[in-house]
Amino acid sequence: MIVVGVSALYHDSACAVYVDGELVAAAHEERFSRARFDPAMPVRAFRSCLRRAGVGVHEVDLVGYYEQPREKLARQLWTDLPRHVVGRPAALLRLDASRPLREIRDLLGYDGPVEFVTHHEAHAASAFYCSGFPDAAVLVVDAVGEWSTTSLGRAGEDGVEVLEDVRFPHSLGLLYSTLTSYLGFSVNSDEYKVMGLAPYGTPRHRDAMDALVTEHEGGFALDLDFFDFADDRRMYTDALVEALGVPPREPGDDVTREHEDLAASVQSLLESLLLKQVDRLHRLVPSPRLCYAGGVALNCVANSVIRAKGPFREVFVQPAAGDAGSAIGAAALVAHRAGRRPTRERLVDVRLGFAEPAGACRALLTGAGVPFTDLGSDARLADAVAGRLAGGAVVGWFQGAAEFGPRALGSRSILADPRDAAMRDRINALVKKREAFRPFAPAVAAERAAEFFELDVPSPFMLETVRVVPGMELPAITHVDGSARVQTVDAAVDPRFHALLTAFGDRTGYPVLLNTSFNMRGEPIVNTAGDALACFLRSDLDVLVLDDLVVDRADVPERLRRRLADVAPYRAPSISESVYTFF
Structure with missing residues (x-):
């Protein structure tokens, strides 16, 4: 049974696919369109997820959509939204409750059954069906769905049930x-x-x-x-x-x-x-x-x-806890209701998105005239990159399938030495161009996490902050209050990233790296190898790693940077004057 979940037409649209109760693919539309928080029907993400699942649109049995459009429209009308769309025809699309179904038909090309769940049911299901728990209490807290803003419920063999909620405008x-x-x-x-x-x-x-x-x-x-x-x-x-x-x-x-x-x-x-x-x-x-x-x-x-x-x-906190993750919840919930209960296994790996086909990274670099070194084994690659990191290099690290959710977790990451107090300012100057008060996060080999952080449970998704152990010299990832948002990396889940952390630890005594998302300010996290190469050329990163291939900046012809600046210059994001986005 093939079930697709869709979250769209608000912000950060996404798609997810379950095959016979197993979550096999999930992706954000923004990663393909390169438009941050892209709200559009996730056409590109849908196609990519189907390719990853190895199925065609004609094989999809059911689509679940993450909210009830008519109930949402009722709330929009109650909030006096119409006065904001006068003279703005495009904004009238927000008042069209038939739009989701129409675009699923017309843009996704799907003509089978579509089921609509409530927004908070989708959020609740996204957490429960990924938790591995047999049953649980469920809490959903966001800005607003159709009407609910906070929901209290339970989940178990019979699915998800909302028991109480707080309603808009109280949020x-x-x-x-x-x-x-x-x-x-x-x-x-x-x-x-x-x-x-x-x-x-x-x-x-x-x-x-x-x-x-x-x-x-x-x-x-x-x-x-x-x-x-x-x-x-x-x-x-x-x-x-x-x-x-x-x-x-x-x-x-x-x-x-x-x-x-x-x-x-x-x-x-x-x-x-x-x-x-x-x-x-x-x-x-x-x-x-x-x-x-x-x-x-x-x-x-x-x-x-x-x-x-x-x-x-x-x-258990759902790693894509925002609206994008509701695509997972919608798919899981409608699958369960259709008689195919999703797997009970806990989600430990969110590398569910786009992956380059074999040979694509080599073809890209060769075609672009970028010199590279092929280090085609985990041990050789880990040792070579760890040496560069220990020497002060800032590395763009592109591996396998993209992560689903807002965090870079070792597939689309910028990595650096966390022991260097100047590294935060350096990365901001090189590529991130963000506020100085914002902390960077660490990734650590899971089996040694307790040596460096006051952490007694796995934290694979960077969803909690903990204290840095006193005396540990990790200034680049330690926030002003002595805390850090930690990612623990398990060798069984991500052996290549774990090997890199271990190799860095062998050199320095610290199997810890500064890990931030691979993108420039205002851009989505890189998705393809081409995105990664463009970000590398636009910024001042020292090293780019595309799967087994290592590119050192000193070897890159300057003409490539100049050419990229001509044809596709980086544009800093504008600051929106309108806060009217939660509708």
């Missing part, structure tokens, strides 16, 4: 996004910047933040005097400015101590509210196991608080 995701907008960052993409900024400040605005939310037995409610979710210019009212006593930061302005304190305050508030939600969920579903998804579940600092202070002994 923890929108609360956090409002402060993201207030701090001059882009909504629906830069919330992680607020999380990264928070440790620099103190939560001295917590009392003012507490006044924004009223808690009650059924959950919580925002005080709507402070919020305006129907305004496409900002998400807050003048009352919030007065209550906080700090003027909103304009995009591009310097980040001050006041902004750090605002970030610390909203992060503290979020953690407190989430803990109360998980406590309530545990009373409803007294399971020792929690599955957690939704965009807010990408807040790795809050995830660590839930694990440390919450009532659940085991916590």
Whole structure:
């Protein structure tokens, strides 16, 4: 039985494929279109996933879609969306509940049965069916689906059941996004910047933040005097400015101590509210196991608080916890309802996306006239690259299939020596071109993780922060509060990346590497070898590794860089003035 899940027409669209209950492929559309957070029907991702699964569109038995379009339209109309589309014909597409089915037919070329699940059911299913748990309590927290913003439920043999929910406009995701907008960052993409900024400040605005939310037995409610979710210019009212006593930061302005304190305050508030939600969920579903998804579940600092202070002994966070991951949930849920329950195995490897065919990397470099060295064994490659890293090189590392989800986990990564205190600034200058306050994350050989990080469970997806062990000299990946967002790498899951970490450890005593996503600011993570080569040439990375092939910058003809700059120059992203994106 072949089931496809689709998440589309909001942001970060994606596709996933189950074959006989096994998740075999998943991909983001943005990786193919090169348009960050591309919301379009995932035509390219769909085709790629089918190719990876080895099936044709005529063999697909069922498509699951990640939300109920008519219910979403009702909420859009209630929120007075029509006044925002006057004179903007393209925006009227947002008011077309028939569009998802029409585009599945017309753009994906699929004419079989399509089932629609609710948005929070898709999120919940994405976590449960990937957790390996026989049953669990399920928490979903995001900005908004059709109407739900926080859902409490359970999952087991009979599938997923939502027991209670909090409804729009009362939303923890929108609360956090409002402060993201207030701090001059882009909504629906830069919330992680607020999380990264928070440790620099103190939560001295917590009392003012507490006044924004009223808690009650059924959950919580925002005080709507402070919020305006129907305004496409900002998400807050003048009352919030007065209550906080700090003027909103304009995009591009310097980040001050006041902004750090605002970030610390909203992060503290979020953690407190989430803990109360998980406590309530545990009373409803007294399971020792929690599955957690939704965009807010990408807040790795809050995830660590839930694990440390919450009532659940085991916590599984869906690695693609945002809307893209709902493609997995939609497929799994409709497959189960159709009589094909997905596998009970825990998801440990998210390399589910595009992979270059054999010989493609060699053909690319040869055709482009780029000199390379072929190091066609794991041991030789690991030793050669580890030597370059230990010597201070910054490496673009491209291996196998692309990761699904927002994190680069060793397939599409930029790697560097974490012991070098200057490395963060150097990588920002070379390629990332991002805010200095944002931390970089480490990857570590799993069997030695406890030597360097206060971590007692596997962390393969970089979804929690932990303390760096005192005395470990890892300044490039240690945040201002002494924490790090760790990825543990298991030799059985990713032997090549593990071999590189081990080889670096043999040279330095630290089987740890700085690991950040392989892309320039404002671009999606690289997908193809061509994307990787272009990013390498545009930036100042020292080394490019494409599967077994190693390219050193000193060997690359300057004419290639000049030619690329002529035909496809890098363009820094513009800062959107509109925050009206969560519709």
